[in-house]
Amino acid sequence: MIEFKKLSKSYDGKTNVVDRLDMTINDGELVVLIGESGCGKTTTMKMINRLIEPTGGEILIDGKNIMEMNPIQLRRNIGYVIQKVGLMPHMSVGDNIELVAYLKNWDKQKRRARSRELLKLVNLDPDQYIDRYPNELSGGQQQRVGVARALAVNPDIILMDEPFSAVDPMTRETLQEELIKLQSEVKKTIVFVTHDMDEALKLGDKIAVMQGGKIIQYDSPEKILKEPVNDFVEYFVGKDRLWKSPEMLYARDIMQKRPAVVLEHRTPAYALEVMRKRDTDFLVVVDAPYDQPQKMLGVVTPKELKGKGMVENNRMIDIMRKDYPTVTERTSMVNVLNIMKQEGLNYIPVIEEGSNLLTGLITHGSIVNIITDALVDSEVGKEAL
Amino acid sequence: MDRPNFFEFFMSRLSDVISQTVTHLQITGLAVFLAVLIGVPIGIYITRNKVVARNVLGVANILQTLPSLALFGLMIPLMGIGFNLAVFVLFLYALLPIIKNTYTGIVGVDDSMIESGRGMGMTNAQLLRMVQIPLALPVIMAGIRIATVINIGTATIAALIGAGGLGSFIFRGISMGNNNLILTGAIPAAILALVVDWILGLIEYRITPKGVRK
Numbered sequence: 001m002i003e004f005k006k007l008s009k010s011y012d013g014k015t016n017v018v019d020r021l022d023m024t025i026n027d028g029e030l031v032v033l034i035g036e037s038g039c040g041k042t043t044t045m046k047m048i049n050r051l052i053e054p055t056g057g058e059i060l061i062d063g064k065n066i067m068e069m070n071p072i073q074l075r076r077n078i079g080y081v082i083q084k085v086g087l088m089p090h091m092s093v094g095d096n097i098e099l100v101a102y103l104k105n106w107d108k109q110k111r112r113a114r115s116r117e118l119l120k121l122v123n124l125d126p127d128q129y130i131d132r133y134p135n136e137l138s139g140g141q142q143q144r145v146g147v148a149r150a151l152a153v154n155p156d157i158i159l160m161d162e163p164f165s166a167v168d169p170m171t172r173e174t175l176q177e178e179l180i181k182l183q184s185e186v187k188k189t190i191v192f193v194t195h196d197m198d199e200a201l202k203l204g205d206k207i208a209v210m211q212g213g214k215i216i217q218y219d220s221p222e223k224i225l226k227e228p229v230n231d232f233v234e235y236f237v238g239k240d241r242l243w244k245s246p247e248m249l250y251a252r253d254i255m256q257k258r259p260a261v262v263l264e265h266r267t268p269a270y271a272l273e274v275m276r277k278r279d280t281d282f283l284v285v286v287d288a289p290y291d292q293p294q295k296m297l298g299v300v301t302p303k304e305l306k307g308k309g310m311v312e313n314n315r316m317i318d319i320m321r322k323d324y325p326t327v328t329e330r331t332s333m334v335n336v337l338n339i340m341k342q343e344g345l346n347y348i349p350v351i352e353e354g355s356n357l358l359t360g361l362i363t364h365g366s367i368v369n370i371i372t373d374a375l376v377d378s379e380v381g382k383e384a385l
Numbered sequence: 386m387d388r389p390n391f392f393e394f395f396m397s398r399l400s401d402v403i404s405q406t407v408t409h410l411q412i413t414g415l416a417v418f419l420a421v422l423i424g425v426p427i428g429i430y431i432t433r434n435k436v437v438a439r440n441v442l443g444v445a446n447i448l449q450t451l452p453s454l455a456l457f458g459l460m461i462p463l464m465g466i467g468f469n470l471a472v473f474v475l476f477l478y479a480l481l482p483i484i485k486n487t488y489t490g491i492v493g494v495d496d497s498m499i500e501s502g503r504g505m506g507m508t509n510a511q512l513l514r515m516v517q518i519p520l521a522l523p524v525i526m527a528g529i530r531i532a533t534v535i536n537i538g539t540a541t542i543a544a545l546i547g548a549g550g551l552g553s554f555i556f557r558g559i560s561m562g563n564n565n566l567i568l569t570g571a572i573p574a575a576i577l578a579l580v581v582d583w584i585l586g587l588i589e590y591r592i593t594p595k596g597v598r599k
Contacts, residue, residue: 051504076506086501090519090594100505133596149505159504 001027001062002048002157002189008056009043009213017043019213020057025206027156030183030190032200034236035210041193044210045159048191049078061157076100079150079158079188083166085142087134087149093119094130097149104153118148121185123178140171147179151186160192164199176202197237201225201248209233222248249333254370255350255360261286264297264317268305271316275302282347284358285320296351296358298322327362328353336362394565402554406573409550412468412543413536416475421529424480428487428525429513438488445481453478453539457546471540471548478539479532486528490521523593530585537578541570551577 002025009018018040025031033041046052047059050071059066066074087096097115098106106114116126122144134142143163150158164172176199183190194200200207201221208218209232217229225248228234260278262271264285275281281302286294298320305319326349327336340348340362350360395402431438448456456474464470494517502512518525544552554570557563590598 049504051500072506072508074506075504080501080504082497082501082504084495084497086495086497086504088498088502088516088520089596091596103506103511135596 001025001060002191003060003063004044004057005060006057007044007047007054007059009040009047009052010055016056016213018047018054021213021215023208023215023218025189025191027189028187029205030192030203032192032194032204032207033210034194034197034200034207036195036236039210040213041195041210042161045161045191045193048157048159049075049080051075076104076153077155077157079152079155081143081146081150081158081160081163083162085134085139085146085166087142087145089134092131092133093124093137093145096134096145097152099149100152106153114152115148118151119145121151121182122148124148138171139167140175143167143175144178147182151188155188157189157191160190162194163192165194165196172199179203209236226253247332247334250329251327251331251333251336251350251362252329252360254333254336254366255329255362256366257360258290259284259349259358259361261290261294261358262300262316263287263289264320265315268314268316268319271300271305280363282361282363284349284361285316286358294358295356296326296349297356299324299347299349324349326351329359337367391565391568395569398554398569402551402569402573405549405551405553405570406577408468408548409537409540409552409574409577412471412475412540412548412550413533416472416536416540417479417529417533419472419476420479420483420532424483424528425487425525427480428484429491429518431484431488432491442481442485442488445484448477449481453542454545457542461546466546466548468548470546471543471550475536475539475543479536482528482532482535483525484528486531487521487525490524490528491517493524494520519594520597523589523597526585526589526592530582530589533585534578534582537574537581541574 004021004023007018007021007023008016010016021044033044035041043052047054048061048066050066054067087093088099091099094112094115095102097118098111101111101114112130115130119126119129124141124144129137129141129145134145137145143166146163150160164175167175180203192200192203201224204221206218207221207224209216209224211232217224217233219227224233225237228237260274260280260283262274262283262285264287271283274283283300285297285300287297288294297317300316300320304321325339325343325345327339329350330353331339331350336348339345346364348362349358350362351357352359427441431441451459453474456477457470460470460474464473498516498520499512502516507515540548540550541552541555544550544556551570551574555567555574556570558566558568558570
């Protein structure tokens with residue numbers, strides 16, 4: 001765990017480049033520091049391995065103040081990947097990966113075995129690449145070696161300073177995918193600096209949006225997207241960003257919150273009346289009125305009403321369809337749309353996870369509304385620019 | 386008068402030529418060796434402080450600018466004439482290219498190498514030994530090569546102050562009006578410069594790390 005406590009850095013003694021930062025980074029999390037250039041994100045990161053010394057506050061790693069540690073030892077136990085890769089051109093790929101292990105006096109065989117293992121991990125064939133020199137590799141391959149080098153002595157913490165910003169977009173995407181996969185295997189605590197919001201949303205378990213040396217918002221990517229704390233974050237995220245990341249949208253974001261319902265003991269005639277009033281042909285049958293938690297029992301549509309339905313003393317509970325599909329609040333929009341398409345549904349009720357309590361209803365209409373809102377927003381945004 | 390042709394003349398002086406070539410190489414070699422011994426550490430040291438770097442390079446520049454004959458003349462009252470003075474003056478001449486190239490080579494190492502080296506936990510000494518010097522080595526070697534070749538030329542003038550070397554044939558030939566004698570000094574001196582330059586060029590290539598050879 002890395003903790004910042006009132007962490008500050010000033011070069012001139014007057015203005016703080018990093019300004020009394022408080023932040024906790026949990027083990028195994030990939031935390032992205034993002035902001036415009038000059039916001040202090042890189043300075044913050046470099047204070048973790050003391051390439052830059054703080055002028056105020058402290059950094060604790062697993063409860064220990066790093067200012068009390070030997071900076072050389074500290075750095076050997078923290079992986080470091082930089083934008084320009086920084087592979088030593090006079091050393092072979094293998095020697096580059098083994099550098100930290102060499103500094104830590106590992107014996108040669110153990111080093112070699114480890115670098116072969118790491119090359120495989122970053123999808124480079126050890127036999128083919130271990131004796132090559134960095135200038136014989138493409139940019140993407142070089143950065144793979146850079147990542148392997150950071151993992152060499154199996155550090156708990158890895159710092160990554162815009163590692164993928166110098167490669168072409170295609171390679172960048174591949175490297176990002178690989179990092180996600182890699183991280184799911186190695187579960188390191190990673191501090192990742194970038195100015196690319198797409199990258200942050202894709203990689204981060206948490207994102208810290210920085211401005212003027214302060215953290216404006218420190219949240220999950222989903223929260224950053226949906227609940228930006230102020231205009232700066234919203235602007236930085238970009239209003240239409242949500243629509244580029246549909247996997248970030250869940251059923252609860254697109255559902256209609258007060259769907260038309262009918263109580264279980266009501267008659268078909270009453271149900272028809274509700275349909276007419278609410279201008280719908282789909283009712284959820286529930287066990288309680290609006291002001292109480294409503295358990296979903298089934299659904300009725302004109303089809304159920306039409307048959308045996310119009311018989312006077314039939315109740316909803318008798319005629320409703322019971323096996324109607326549902327989704328939970330946390331089902332992603334992509335999955336919701338897939339289910340609706342496969343089952344040929346126009347409506348799908350949303351229930352609370354683990355219970356049958358009705359929380360909303362997704363209709364074609366509610367989806368269209370959401371999309372319309374987004375389009376209007378982005379049009380307005382464009383005009384404003 | 387039957388003038389002997391150059392080849393016969395040269396062969397009759399061969400043993401003399403060889404011993405003067407050895408002296409010539411000794412003067413140059415010793416001067417360059419001392420300049421490397423002192424210039425490389427100075428070049429490395431001044432990378433840590435810009436002000437010191439400017440001053441040191443300035444002084445070395447002035448030394449380089451002084452005409453060699455003038456420098457010899459200035460030093461005679463202090464050191465007398467002969468071999469030692471020649472070595473000392475040539476040493477001063479060799480300093481600038483060596484200090485300058487060492488400095489340029491070390492400063493020219495890409496920042497990202499330094500950053501990643503430090504970030505991986507290298508001490509300053511390790512950074513110097515494992516990163517900066519290996520990467521600067523071709524540039525440093527080029528400085529040594531330039532210094533050596535210049536010195537082979539300047540060392541011919543050292544004959545004037547009684548240090549010996551191939552220059553002694555040339556000056557004696559000039560005063561006697563004997564072209565064969567002049568050539569007996571001049572041709573080996575020219576060949577010496579070319580051969581040494583070629584050998585140092587080979588060494589420069591060999592010490593250039595494999596991954597950075599063009």
